[in-house]
Amino acid sequence: MATKDQKLSVVFLPYLAPSHIIPMVDIARLFAGRGVAATIITTTNNALLFRDSVNHDAASGLNISVHTLKLPSAQVHLPEGIENFGQCTSPQLMAKLGYAIALLQNPIEEFIRDNRPDCIVSDMFFPWTVDLADELQVPRIMLYPSNSFFHCVSHSLRLYAPHEKVLSDSEDFLIPGLPDEIHMARSELQDHVKAKSRYGDLINSIRETEGRSYGIILTSFYDLEPAYSDHFKKVVASKCWNLGPLSLFTNRDNVGQKNNSGEEKHSCLSWLDTQKPNSVLYVCFGSMVQFSDAQLTQIALALEASGHPFVWVVRKEGKSESWLPEGYEERMGRDNMGVIIKGWAPQLEILDHQAVGGFLNHCGWNSLLESLTAGSPLISWPLFAEHFYNSKLSTQVLKIGVEIGPRVWNSGFEINSPLVGMDELTKAITFLMGGSPEAVEMRQRAEEISIKAKRAVAEGGRSYCDLKALIEELKAYALQK
Ligand code: UDP
Numbered sequence: 404m405a406t407k408d409q410k411l412s413v414v415f416l417p418y419l420a421p422s423h424i425i426p427m428v429d430i431a432r433l434f435a436g437r438g439v440a441a442t443i444i445t446t447t448n449n450a451l452l453f454r455d456s457v458n459h460d461a462a463s464g465l466n467i468s469v470h471t472l473k474l475p476s477a478q479v480h481l482p483e484g485i486e487n488f489g490q491c492t493s494p495q496l497m498a499k500l501g502y503a504i505a506l507l508q509n510p511i512e513e514f515i516r517d518n519r520p521d522c523i524v525s526d527m528f529f530p531w532t533v534d535l536a537d538e539l540q541v542p543r544i545m546l547y548p549s550n551s552f553f554h555c556v557s558h559s560l561r562l563y564a565p566h567e568k569v570l571s572d573s574e575d576f577l578i579p580g581l582p583d584e585i586h587m588a589r590s591e592l593q594d595h596v597k598a599k600s601r602y603g604d605l606i607n608s609i610r611e612t613e614g615r616s617y618g619i620i621l622t623s624f625y626d627l628e629p630a631y632s633d634h635f636k637k638v639v640a641s642k643c644w645n646l647g648p649l650s651l652f653t654n655r656d657n658v659g660q661k662n663n664s665g666e667e668k669h670s671c672l673s674w675l676d677t678q679k680p681n682s683v684l685y686v687c688f689g690s691m692v693q694f695s696d697a698q699l700t701q702i703a704l705a706l707e708a709s710g711h712p713f714v715w716v717v718r719k720e721g722k723s724e725s726w727l728p729e730g731y732e733e734r735m736g737r738d739n740m741g742v743i744i745k746g747w748a749p750q751l752e753i754l755d756h757q758a759v760g761g762f763l764n765h766c767g768w769n770s771l772l773e774s775l776t777a778g779s780p781l782i783s784w785p786l787f788a789e790h791f792y793n794s795k796l797s798t799q800v801l802k803i804g805v806e807i808g809p810r811v812w813n814s815g816f817e818i819n820s821p822l823v824g825m826d827e828l829t830k831a832i833t834f835l836m837g838g839s840p841e842a843v844e845m846r847q848r849a850e851e852i853s854i855k856a857k858r859a860v861a862e863g864g865r866s867y868c869d870l871k872a873l874i875e876e877l878k879a880y881a882l883q884k
Pocket of ligand 1: 421422425687688689690691692716746747748749750751766767768769770771773
């Protein structure tokens, strides 16, 4: 039985994708900041992504450490060094990485058994940690790095199957049983919602662990989506803590940035210093999206045609840049029109910069939340995973953005849905950045949300209190044992 003077010890197990690692590390650092002995379990290369933040915390007296494991790359013929899904450039590499991660189960279990923590905070994609927690008789908390809205919509789709009652993939249907009237089309839903699949089986097994977990952490905040937060507690899990926005909570180094030049201030931030407030469009599609050359060309043309300054993050492997119109970068540089970042961008700092007035993105949850936290309205171009749900939250509930795109879900990060042409893109950019009354209202609403976000993590705010309550509850649980 734990004693009152002993520190609560918690292991944190992030899944190996940037959008899962970033929030889990933030949560571990928050726990450590409140007197918990926190251990993050990950692989060698992924540990490098957040080493500096953790070392900084440890040097200032917090009890936080990283336990690194070697990814069994050779066993699955995965090239050394590829350790997270953001580094995969093909579906084949993704599959191999998935196998390698599955092979980590034994060494992770062994480490946890040997160390007997008081609690396991596990990413959703490790459903087997629920059995381990049962065996060790410790609480297992599941991290869903997402919002209540997404889970509520998924629940209604399972319960009422409105997508089975429409005549075509493109016909809009109303999703019953939700606090608002939300419409979607069948073409926007993930394959596993529409037909049985192996991935669907995994999702079902994750869902089964909802009830067997001690509780669930979401990375949203209550005042962003109060009706859905309440609904989530009714229909998914009554024990749930909203800990977002994590980027405001922790003094986070931008994970991944350390791989770049190592310079103190990214050159794009100095460029932003030269731009007028709210004049720049930030364009970034998260850590995984890979567009075809043809699609990149359309984006380049639209950015130029719209005439609004931009920072565009392009994730493109290979040296060929045939997708860039001739003389493009020279022109953009000469006219001081835009900056292209090839690689990892300091997204939080860019969004926080006063020159940034809008965000063209894929509606990955972290990016959407970071945009809201910074008070930026958005052009949402949902592509895969749960992006279409997030996009409905931003356009139909929060009304802080416009949606573009063919409304066709992609099964992976390689985008095969029909091209979005420069005309559609230019129209959306001109709308959002051009100062129309509707766009100004969207910015005002985003700014109001930003104020609520800051309130949520300040002392006494909902997320602040949720974090405190969760740690107190875990301490009490450990003492009772
Ligand atoms: N990110 C970043 N720089 C980049 C690309 C992404 O800092 O150049 C961060 C971004 O701030 C966010 C995360 O990576 O925290 C991406 O997560 P999201 O859920 O938006 O998208 P995903 O990567 O899952 O598609």
